[in-house]
Amino acid sequence: MNIVGIAGVAVCAAVIAAMLRRYHQEYAVLLSIAAGVVILLEIFASVAPAMHQIQTLFSATGLTTDYILILLKTLGISFLAQFAADSCRDAGENALASKMELAGKISIVILSLPLFEKIAETAVNLIGG
Known part of the structure; x- marks a missing residue:
């Protein structure tokens, strides 16, 4: 389709x-x-097919697959949270929809913590600390 x-x-x-x-x-x-x-x-x-191409691009850069996994999980969480929130709004439950969006955002931040840690570690190494 x-x-x-x-x-x-x-x-x-x-x-x-x-x-x-x-x-x-x-x-x-x-x-x-x-x-x-x-x-x-x-x-x-x-x-x-697009995911396969993204994986190929990441393989060519020499980066670990952890980054692509975090990217894909983050996309999945954002799509699922938005779909659930929209469904709640369709049912007339605006407060529940807002809480679903908040849960999605918090899940993404928690999922991204290893990336933030790696960036901070790289910055400290560049500074020489």
């Missing part, structure tokens, strides 16, 4: 959800979440 197919799924789901929202709010939310999952799965399937 390409961007046209993804856009078609999104528009159709949005129209059907808008019609359902009048009579059955809970079904509209479920439809919205299901369409979001289908779209995310399609996006992840089409991202696989």
Whole structure:
């Protein structure tokens, strides 16, 4: 599926959800979440070749695979947190959506701590401390 197919799924789901929202709010939310999952799965399937190319680029630089792993995990966390927060907003739970975004940001910071440590270590070595 390409961007046209993804856009078609999104528009159709949005129209059907808008019609359902009048009579059955809970079904509209479920439809919205299901369409979001289908779209995310399609996006992840089409991202696989790009991940292979990123891995090839990192291999050519001689950097360890730890950096690419942190990058990919960070991207995954940000996509998942945004999807969950948007789903919460669709359900009318704005406070829960904000907390989900905060949890995603904190998870990314925690995941990035080894990178910050390595950068600080490099800076201290360059300064001569």
